[in-house]
Amino acid sequence: MEEPAVSxxxxxxxxxxEVVTTHPVVLxxxxxxTFPQCGFSAQAVQVLEGYGIEFKAVDVLSDPxxxxxxxxYSNWPTVPQLYVGGEFVGGSDILVEMxxxxxxxxxxxxxxxxxxxxDR
Amino acid sequence: MPSVxxxxxxxxxxxxxxxxxxxxxxGGDHFKAVVVSRAFEGKTRIQQHQLVYGVLGEAMKGAIHAxxxxxxxxxxxxxxxG
Numbered sequence: 001m002e003e004p005a006v007s008x009x010x011x012x013x014x015x016x017x018e019v020v021t022t023h024p025v026v027l028x029x030x031x032x033x034t035f036p037q038c039g040f041s042a043q044a045v046q047v048l049e050g051y052g053i054e055f056k057a058v059d060v061l062s063d064p065x066x067x068x069x070x071x072x073y074s075n076w077p078t079v080p081q082l083y084v085g086g087e088f089v090g091g092s093d094i095l096v097e098m099x100x101x102x103x104x105x106x107x108x109x110x111x112x113x114x115x116x117x118x119d120r
Numbered sequence: 121m122p123s124v125x126x127x128x129x130x131x132x133x134x135x136x137x138x139x140x141x142x143x144x145x146x147g148g149d150h151f152k153a154v155v156v157s158r159a160f161e162g163k164t165r166i167q168q169h170q171l172v173y174g175v176l177g178e179a180m181k182g183a184i185h186a187x188x189x190x191x192x193x194x195x196x197x198x199x200x201x202g
Contacts, residue, residue: 039150040188089166093188093190094165
């Protein structure tokens with residue numbers, strides 16, 4: 001795989017910022033919610049889908065610039081990455097912990113996605 | 121891929137009061153680590169995990185992608201283990 005050019009970097013970071021600030025809940029993951037390509041991503045999807053909320057899923061496998069960029073954007077070395085209300089919340093471990101402790105529900109509600117959605 | 125022992129050794133450097141590392145598949149592609157450290161006090165989960173990534177270092181980049189992490193302050197650990 002080619003290394004992204006330095007000049008692409010800022011544009012990618014801007015694109016990431018745009019996505020996370022225009023969607024209340026964004027999950028950068030490997031694969032898609034219907035076909036996750038890694039166990040950690042699958043776990044993150046499972047937790048979010050359990051809340052029946054609408055979320056934006058970005059498949060980093062289909063965009064090497066975003067795959068690298070999202071790690072720089074959040075200063076976090078791995079994917080999946082969850083953003084709520086424009087803020088990085090964590091990876092799948094953190095997501096699961098917050099779900100189990102009951103912290104995730106109010107966070108999602110505050111972002112305005114507390115309402116259950118019909119199947120995507 | 122790093123061994124459980126190597127990972128444990130680095131995690132202890134946090135410094136950690138308690139470290140448990142398991143290789144869940146036996147194949148070095150999915151590790152589970154529980155880390156208890158005073159260094160986590162006052163930090164968000166993100167910051168705690170980043171501390172862990174920091175001590176694992178460049179040599180462990182592969183392991184980071186295979187790591188399921190649970191971090192606890194000594195107080196939280198007391199509550200969890202009773």
